[in-house]
Amino acid sequence: MKRNSFLKDVFRRFFIKKVSLVSLIILVLLILASFLAPLIAPYEPDLINVDEILLPPSLKHPFGTDALGRDVFTRVLYGGRISLLVGFIAEGIAILIGIVIGSISGYFGGRIDNFLMRFVDIMLCFPVFFLILSIVAYVDPTIWNIMLILGLTGWMPVARLVRAEFLSLKEREFVLYEKVIGVDNLSIIFKHMLPNALNPVIVSAAFGIAGAILLETSLSFLGLGVQPPTPSWGNILTSGKDMLGVAWWVSFFPGIFILISVLCYNLVGEGLKDALNPKIYE
Amino acid sequence: MQKSNQIILQCININKSYELKKGFFGGKIKIDALKNINLNIYSNEILGLVGESGSGKSTLGKIILRLIEPDSGRIIFNNQDITKLSYRDMKKVRTKMQAVFQDPLSSLNPRMRVIDLLREPLKIHTKMTLREIDNEIALTLNQVGINIDDTYKYPHEFSGGQRQRINLARALLLKPEFLVADEPVSSLDVSIQAQILNLFMELQKIYRFSMLFISHDLRVVRHISDRIAVISKGEIVELGETQKIFHQPENEYTKKLISSLPEKHFSH
Numbered sequence: 339m340k341r342n343s344f345l346k347d348v349f350r351r352f353f354i355k356k357v358s359l360v361s362l363i364i365l366v367l368l369i370l371a372s373f374l375a376p377l378i379a380p381y382e383p384d385l386i387n388v389d390e391i392l393l394p395p396s397l398k399h400p401f402g403t404d405a406l407g408r409d410v411f412t413r414v415l416y417g418g419r420i421s422l423l424v425g426f427i428a429e430g431i432a433i434l435i436g437i438v439i440g441s442i443s444g445y446f447g448g449r450i451d452n453f454l455m456r457f458v459d460i461m462l463c464f465p466v467f468f469l470i471l472s473i474v475a476y477v478d479p480t481i482w483n484i485m486l487i488l489g490l491t492g493w494m495p496v497a498r499l500v501r502a503e504f505l506s507l508k509e510r511e512f513v514l515y516e517k518v519i520g521v522d523n524l525s526i527i528f529k530h531m532l533p534n535a536l537n538p539v540i541v542s543a544a545f546g547i548a549g550a551i552l553l554e555t556s557l558s559f560l561g562l563g564v565q566p567p568t569p570s571w572g573n574i575l576t577s578g579k580d581m582l583g584v585a586w587w588v589s590f591f592p593g594i595f596i597l598i599s600v601l602c603y604n605l606v607g608e609g610l611k612d613a614l615n616p617k618i619y620e
Numbered sequence: 621m622q623k624s625n626q627i628i629l630q631c632i633n634i635n636k637s638y639e640l641k642k643g644f645f646g647g648k649i650k651i652d653a654l655k656n657i658n659l660n661i662y663s664n665e666i667l668g669l670v671g672e673s674g675s676g677k678s679t680l681g682k683i684i685l686r687l688i689e690p691d692s693g694r695i696i697f698n699n700q701d702i703t704k705l706s707y708r709d710m711k712k713v714r715t716k717m718q719a720v721f722q723d724p725l726s727s728l729n730p731r732m733r734v735i736d737l738l739r740e741p742l743k744i745h746t747k748m749t750l751r752e753i754d755n756e757i758a759l760t761l762n763q764v765g766i767n768i769d770d771t772y773k774y775p776h777e778f779s780g781g782q783r784q785r786i787n788l789a790r791a792l793l794l795k796p797e798f799l800v801a802d803e804p805v806s807s808l809d810v811s812i813q814a815q816i817l818n819l820f821m822e823l824q825k826i827y828r829f830s831m832l833f834i835s836h837d838l839r840v841v842r843h844i845s846d847r848i849a850v851i852s853k854g855e856i857v858e859l860g861e862t863q864k865i866f867h868q869p870e871n872e873y874t875k876k877l878i879s880s881l882p883e884k885h886f887s888h
Contacts, residue, residue: 511721511722511723511726512726512728514682514687514719515719515721515790517685517687518685518714518717519718519745520707520710520714520744521740522707530729530732533731534729534730534731
């Protein structure tokens with residue numbers, strides 16, 4: 339057997355599935371296109387042109403123009419920056435909090451576990467979307483605030499996952515052995531147990547990003563998310579909703595991009611789930 | 621069997637019970653895992669602890685290692701009461717007290733290379749340089765029949781017997797005075813069991829540690845132990861020299877255990 343074979347096996351198993359591989363490639367292209375938007379986009383995102391209002395898709399404007407004559411293709415590219423970044427960072431925050439709370443809860447057990455898990459239960463009782471709506475009413479809806487709010491309201495499933503992993507891991511003999519040689523609790527948790535608990539977290543991260551993108555989009559759609567003129571997929575979609583009959587392209591293209599990115603994240607998550615679980619292939 | 625009379629480890633009146641919840645609204649049931657355990661282990665001695673599953677034998681091993689806190693009672697190790705020691709003071713004691721567990725694969729962190737797992741105890745407890753550590757590891761691995769060049773691999777790339785050799789080497793790196801071996805051969809193939817058992821005995825002669833050898837298998841315990849303690853339902857029912865336990869058992873439970881062995885001839 340070769341060294342480092344674990345990671346290699348994961349990659350091999352992931353690439354067997356064409357669907358997840360294609361999804362990953364599309365995602366990478368989407369992310370690249372968004373972040374290289376200043377190089378790719380043919381116009382400025384905020385460039386208003388009163389002579390070219392609501393033009394249908396053409397060679398000059400591949401996705402048409404909106405009510406202010408702005409190029410929709412350009413705005414969708416720039417909007418992707420916001421929407422994809424919000425999804426990524428929000429889920430990152432959620433995972434960090436979830437890991438800390440879940441691992442402490444699972445490792446120490448007893449009263450600490452009881453307290454933290456009841457807190458999770460309480461957090462889960464709030465309908466998340468309305469919780470977010472009420473928070474947004476009090477803070478400025480800048481993208482950083484949106485990311486923070488989405489992260490602070492999305493960590494509970496991660497905490498539960500990590501806790502469940504820790505509950506089974508702490509009975510394993512290698513963890514007992516670390517205690518026998520006197521390793522301190524923090525090293526046991528983060529150096530020895532966490533790497534063994536990460537697989538389900540990685541999978542849930544992929545689904546979580548998809549969820550965060552949808553939430554951000556919904557917030558922007560309601561006008562409580564990222565504020566125009568900064569484009570995000572959600573607020574471009576909103577700006578076109580009143581003229582769906584005359585200019586379908588303004589809402590259609592950001593909608594399609596939301597659909598594709600969320601679908602791809604979910605399919606990548608599905609692929610990772612199988613790739614990280616060697617039992618299926620044995 | 622060069623037994624000395626110096627006591628290395630003493631269990632005094634150890635009690636441990638678990639509370640089980642009965643249903644959602646039901647009350648709690650108290651289950652006694654260990655009842656009033658008194659046990660002396662002499663230096664340079666292998667004491668076999670034998671009992672069926674659920675008898676509390678592993679619980680006792682874990683209490684001695686302070687992985688579980690007893691409800692009452694004291695553990696005296698090298699004339700020092702370790703039952704209430706702080707984490708820092710206990711850490712010093714831990715270099716003298718090591719363990720080998722039942723499942724050789726589960727005992728090794730699957731995400732770490734074997735060499736890193738072996739370095740860990742020395743990194744924590746000594747101020748040796750990495751080169752000195754690796755020299756020490758090579759020496760110890762040599763005694764268990766493993767080449768240090770093979771240890772840059774992950775635990776799943778070894779066989780069960782090799783893994784238990786690695787676990788034994790890791791336990792011996794700190795030159796312990798006392799070893800708890802909790803069913804160390806019961807998950808191995810019978811053909812490998814004898815090899816590993818003999819290795820334990822060989823190394824005991826070199827390192828001269830005392831050992832609490834926990835097993836459910838009378839034949840294994842008989843092969844390795846100087847003395848045997850028979851535990852049943854949380855109580856030690858009989859304790860004595862290995863030969864005596866096998867030839868003149870006094871307790872009814874011990875008699876039953878011995879008569880359940882497939883071969884009836886016990887003379888050498």
